Amino acid sequence: MFKDIFRKTKYVTIKSGQMQNRTPSEVSMQGEVVGISKKELPDGLWVKCPKCGEVLFNKDIEENARVCTTCEHHFRISANARLALLVDENSFEEWDAELTTLDSLEFPGYEEKLIEAQEKSGMTEGILTGRARIEDIPFVVAINEASFMMGSMGSVVGEKIARAIERAIELRLPVVIFSTSGGARMQEGILSLYQMAKTSAALGKLAENRLLYISVLTDPTFGGVTASYASLGDIMISEPNALIGFTGPRVIKQTMRQELPKGAQTAEFNQEHGLIDLIVARTQMRSVLARLLRYHQEGAQYGATV
Amino acid sequence: MAQLFEFEKPIAELVVRIAEIQKFSADKGIDLSQEVATLEKKVALLKKEIYGNLEPWQKVQIARHSERPNFYDYAPLLFEDFTELKGDRLFADDRSVAGGIALFHGIVVTVIAQVKGKDTKENIKRNFGMPHPEGYRKAVRLMDQAEKFGRPILTFIDTPGAACDLGAEERGQGEAIARCLLAMSGYHVPVISTVIGEGGSGGALALGAGNVLLMLENSFYSVIAPESCASILWKDTTKAKEAAAALKFTAQDLLRLGVADELVRESQGGAHNNLNQTADELSQVISKYLIRLRSESPEVLREKRYEKLRTIGFFHETADINLTKDLT
Ligand SMILES: [Zn+2]
Numbered sequence: 001m002f003k004d005i006f007r008k009t010k011y012v013t014i015k016s017g018q019m020q021n022r023t024p025s026e027v028s029m030q031g032e033v034v035g036i037s038k039k040e041l042p043d044g045l046w047v048k049c050p051k052c053g054e055v056l057f058n059k060d061i062e063e064n065a066r067v068c069t070t071c072e073h074h075f076r077i078s079a080n081a082r083l084a085l086l087v088d089e090n091s092f093e094e095w096d097a098e099l100t101t102l103d104s105l106e107f108p109g110y111e112e113k114l115i116e117a118q119e120k121s122g123m124t125e126g127i128l129t130g131r132a133r134i135e136d137i138p139f140v141v142a143i144n145e146a147s148f149m150m151g152s153m154g155s156v157v158g159e160k161i162a163r164a165i166e167r168a169i170e171l172r173l174p175v176v177i178f179s180t181s182g183g184a185r186m187q188e189g190i191l192s193l194y195q196m197a198k199t200s201a202a203l204g205k206l207a208e209n210r211l212l213y214i215s216v217l218t219d220p221t222f223g224g225v226t227a228s229y230a231s232l233g234d235i236m237i238s239e240p241n242a243l244i245g246f247t248g249p250r251v252i253k254q255t256m257r258q259e260l261p262k263g264a265q266t267a268e269f270n271q272e273h274g275l276i277d278l279i280v281a282r283t284q285m286r287s288v289l290a291r292l293l294r295y296h297q298e299g300a301q302y303g304a305t306v
Numbered sequence: 307m308a309q310l311f312e313f314e315k316p317i318a319e320l321v322v323r324i325a326e327i328q329k330f331s332a333d334k335g336i337d338l339s340q341e342v343a344t345l346e347k348k349v350a351l352l353k354k355e356i357y358g359n360l361e362p363w364q365k366v367q368i369a370r371h372s373e374r375p376n377f378y379d380y381a382p383l384l385f386e387d388f389t390e391l392k393g394d395r396l397f398a399d400d401r402s403v404a405g406g407i408a409l410f411h412g413i414v415v416t417v418i419a420q421v422k423g424k425d426t427k428e429n430i431k432r433n434f435g436m437p438h439p440e441g442y443r444k445a446v447r448l449m450d451q452a453e454k455f456g457r458p459i460l461t462f463i464d465t466p467g468a469a470c471d472l473g474a475e476e477r478g479q480g481e482a483i484a485r486c487l488l489a490m491s492g493y494h495v496p497v498i499s500t501v502i503g504e505g506g507s508g509g510a511l512a513l514g515a516g517n518v519l520l521m522l523e524n525s526f527y528s529v530i531a532p533e534s535c536a537s538i539l540w541k542d543t544t545k546a547k548e549a550a551a552a553l554k555f556t557a558q559d560l561l562r563l564g565v566a567d568e569l570v571r572e573s574q575g576g577a578h579n580n581l582n583q584t585a586d587e588l589s590q591v592i593s594k595y596l597i598r599l600r601s602e603s604p605e606v607l608r609e610k611r612y613e614k615l616r617t618i619g620f621f622h623e624t625a626d627i628n629l630t631k632d633l634t
Contacts, residue, residue, distance in 0.1 A: 099621050100623075189528065224507070224529075
């Protein structure tokens with residue numbers, strides 16, 4: 001199905017009904033939307049930018065990689081839409097789509113939540129993995145889906161990431177992971193927590209094989225995902241203004257009675273504190289990744305026999 | 307007297323009654339030893355009944371007991387000696403994480419432990435056992451040293467979670483924990499982790515991805531605190547008891563889920579009731595696994611640690627979306 005998308009158009013059309021639910025940086029860790037109300041937007045034709053307040057023609061921002069044409073605010077984007085923006089046409093081969101969730105703890109309300117998430121996201125779980133090309137350079141890609149239970153990591157997400165990394169080692173390919181996640185998924189308890197260890201250990205194997213890992217943090221990335229695969233990139237990239245941290249701002253405020261300074265936990269804050277290499281606008285992501293992947297292609301290293 | 311829980315009150319009441327009868331018997335010179343013996347038997351039965359059937363929430367209370375033994379209580383009982391080493395060489399020394407070199411059953415080991423305080427003053431010093439990034443970076447520094455000198459690593463987990471303040475965010479709390487996980491996955495020495503009290507989320511996991519996970523029988527280890535879970539699920543922190551059951555985080559649950567390898571018996575009613583007895587059990591179990599792991603080659607140790615992590619988690623592997631549960 002993804003291949004069809006690429007043949008048709010460069011950008012995936014996002015249904016109007018979903019517009020209001022996708023305002024980034026206004027979503028709390030539990031996914032409560034506190035952004036613009038539906039009343040302000042009678043139909044899907046227009047969208048109000050939460051940053052600059054400008055009312056924008058929906059079609060215009062879609063043609064601009066869902067980035068505000070006035071202030072460059074990055075609206076949240078689905079995994080499939082991101083993939084379409086990023087990789088060469090018809091180059092994506094999806095892996096492990098048949099892995100689906102097991103409610104092994106029989107956690108209250110989990111099955112209902114999963115069905116809801118599947119309907120909302122059109123995906124079976126919170127991450128897309130596979131192999132693709134950028135400017136003809138092959139690589140392994142994984143992209144979190146924010147609308148699937150806040151991109152949280154349970155057994156399936158952890159397993160898909162670990163398998164993708166292991167296959168990258170077999171195929172001797174670099175790995176790029178786009179994270180957007182509230183963290184480890186509560187509903188799978190300790191099993192979710194250990195996916196952090198699983199994905200980190202797999203990245204250890206990748207590093208041992210001297211293969212590149214680029215981590216791209218997008219809005220929002222928190223908790224167990226920040227504390228595992230998302231922080232272990234050889235190169236750490238973020239989209240502008242993305243919220244990134246370990247503990248969510250609401251929890252810090254509640255438990256520490258500490259008001260975070262303005263701009264705390266943004267990509268820029270993280271870069272200032274030495275945690276991120278590059279802040280890259282979505283419209284530039286493809287070309288920056290192509291350049292970084294090229295630096296690391298087999299044969300590019302000093303001493304390599306060409 | 308030690309902090310007493312609601313569920314222990316029937317025991318305490320009987321104990322008080324026995325004392326009253328004994329006093330009455332002594333005062334009046336009447337022999338009531340028969341009655342006392344009967345009641346004492348009843349106390350023993352009641353203890354077995356209550357402590358043998360603790361609910362998850364009751365275990366949480368025991369694991370968080372103000373007199374729950376911490377690492378510094380166990381250290382002199384577990385080790386022939388212990389030399390504490392401090393600092394992450396980057397920013398500070400985090401006092402919620404203790405680390406150093408110890409002699410355990412004649413074997414030189416590296417020890418890393420989270421430490422909660424036992425009173426307010428100590429808790430402030432130790433940030434309630436919630437490590438900052440420098441605590442995790444100290445752990446990595448000392449574990450790297452263990453790898454360099456071929457020493458087994460013993461970690462002890464006891465934290466409500468990683469520190470969650472602005473400083474922790476500025477200094478990269480997520481990165482610090484992730485580096486712990488990455489580092490631990492690469493070592494060629496045995497890594498044995500033990501949850502001695504509270505295992506709070508990613509902050510606990512940072513020290514928990516070893517070859518073997520042991521848990522004291524009244525400890526718990528969870529992705530989220532039961533109070534926070536209740537607040538998300540039911541918008542009501544008072545439902546922590548229900549959340550505790552839903553999260554399946556007791557030592558017994560983790561053993562069943564294949565995350566914990568063995569449970570360590572505590573003294574009746576919790577480790578605080580008999581530190582020596584609990585430490586002795588702990589020492590024996592750790593020793594058993596250490597001997598077992600030391601017989602493996604360095605490469606096998608590392609591979610087996612990876613395989614253990616690789617198998618944690620349950621999912622369906624079919625094309626059709628099916629959410630039925632069939633965990634056995
Ligand atoms: Zn704008």
